[in-house]
Amino acid sequence: MKISLFIPCFVDQFYPQTGMNIVQVLERLGHTVDYPEAQTCCGQPAFNSGFWDEARAVAERQIAIFQDAEIVVIASGSCGAMVKVFYPELFHGHPRETEARALAAKTFEFSDFLVNRLGVLDVGARFPGRATFHDGCHGLRELGLKNPPRQLLQHVRGLELVEMKEAETCCGFGGTFAVKFPMISTAMGEVKCASIAETGAEFVISNDSSCLMQIRGVLERQGKSVKTLHLAEVLAQT
């Protein structure tokens, strides 16, 4: 299958290795990966701030860039939700609505693509250690991806997966919320990190780099040794 990659802007700039790991896993499964270089951002920062016209201007470009793609895999549950759930709303009654809906329909978050589209649970990964999984809210509630990442992790050799109590509780990132209301955002991060620490896990894994940025930010300040990992980083290890 020919897959077009959507690498969200902050993954591009802060976590390029996550993108490369996704490429690795998809190629290992025998697929061809393409990365349209004209892509930038899904438009979520403007959308969430209430600037829908601005968000549409950014989104329009992405819709055009991926127009001919057969299938789009996106490296974030949050940006995935933007494309799959919010593009149709953003373009409701707009000339580009059909194209927006078409992109929404062919876009898959990484774990969703592997499990629900390809039907792959075992990607042949090996990763020794004790880990807990953090559900990014957008992946969990907008896209309904509670099981796919866990199913994939359960098939990783050597990995012991332990659930934390607050797995489904928001880490407090929330985009610009994290800097507009830093005190609330940090308090939420502290609750999350306490729950992570309680499991005794060495690693916290998620399918959203933005959550991991928040979690790692708090963990490092607390001097905790738990490491943050994107799902793709784990699945790429053999």
Next chain:
Amino acid sequence: MNVHAKTFNEAARHQTADLRQRDWIQKALAGYYAKRDEFKNRFQSWSGARDTAAAVKWEAVNHLDRYLDEFASRLEARGTRVFWAPDAQAVRDYVVGVARQHQVRSIIKSKSMTAEEIHLNDTLEQAGFEVVESDLGEYIVQLRHEPPYHLVFPAMHLTRQQISDLFQDRLGSESTDNPEHLTMIARRVMRRKYCEADMGISGANFAIAETGMISITENEGNARLTTSLPKVHVAIVGIEKVLPKLSDLALFLPMLATAGAGQPITCYNTLYGGPRQPGEPDGPEEFHVVLLDNRRTELLADAEQRDALHCIRCGACLNVCPIFKNIGGHSYGTTYQGPIGSVITPHLRGLQDWKHLSQASSLCGACTETCPVKINLHHHLLHNRRNAIQARPARFEKLVQTGFVFMMRRPRLYEWAAGIGRILQPLQRLVQGTVLDPLRAWTKTRSFPPLAEKSFRELWRKRKKL
């Protein structure tokens, strides 16, 4: 930033720094989660029940005119006086008028968030009436001169010791942290008040159109006494409380108890259909139902957010909200706290004054997931944000967003800007955490990752060349 937003930020800063309070709220809710889940599982299908409840409320809200007429005319047929109040002032004037007409001195009141919304107690006290809250939690916060902390659990923020101290101070009782003893102390005061009161004020959980009755749900029996002992009963009812049929309660009563309090059903569920009828031994001589609009019809006119009128005030969205759990109920500065409050307050009290509540959310969606009547709460926060910007764009933010769009539509510029970021990054590290740090809002409490040496697009290009 307006005064409400400033107050909110200050309160949130104060509350998030109070680790003991945050811990207390987390602990207070732990029992609720367990019980809620236990009783949700007693439904044949909780998700099916939510679908049905949402459909029933949709029907009621989308045909509100018809159902309200039916409700009012059936009530009137049994001698109830129905007053249609367009706003808070109209209710306050009406209730004061009724009280004066009956030469009322003392008023007993059962729990009503609608009465809180219109600040009825303040008005009545200023008019010279004594008002006593008969719900234990409400009585406690009334003694503290505080608004309810949570729309279902008004005193959840207080420990038993704090309540004991309050009772010692205000009622002259002995120190005890035994819940039964504390309840008995309040009960002794309350029983006397019931007998003295000439007027009882209540809210309503549901208004049944088919039979012209209000339904009140409670655990303490205080609403029954409040509504039946005094000679006048006034019920304040938001117009969205209407349900088409009596049989709808078969779903809504257990649903409200489960979602709201983690109970299979509350201890007392009573229907009130009119004043004392000829030949009846008890009940009030007069029964008034006040139907309150107070800008609910404006929300009704907003097709996008109309489902916010489905709300049955169960408080389930507060209980799962990580914002609520960390900042507490008083920080909001609103009658309705938590996600539902953040959604409806801008409609009830002004979008520009209350838009900050819609911004103070990570949009995690736990509220929408739990809402028994399926209100699209967290998406409505997005709608409020959009509406606020459309009505009055913030100039600085508009500039930032315009710049953002300009850059994101030009990949070369985007790459160039990221390159500049890499050059400036060491400078940011030098001033990190100080007032000069542009990332201070983040870095004050969290470490910030460095930009990767090479972006994904650079790695991709390099790989393609190989």
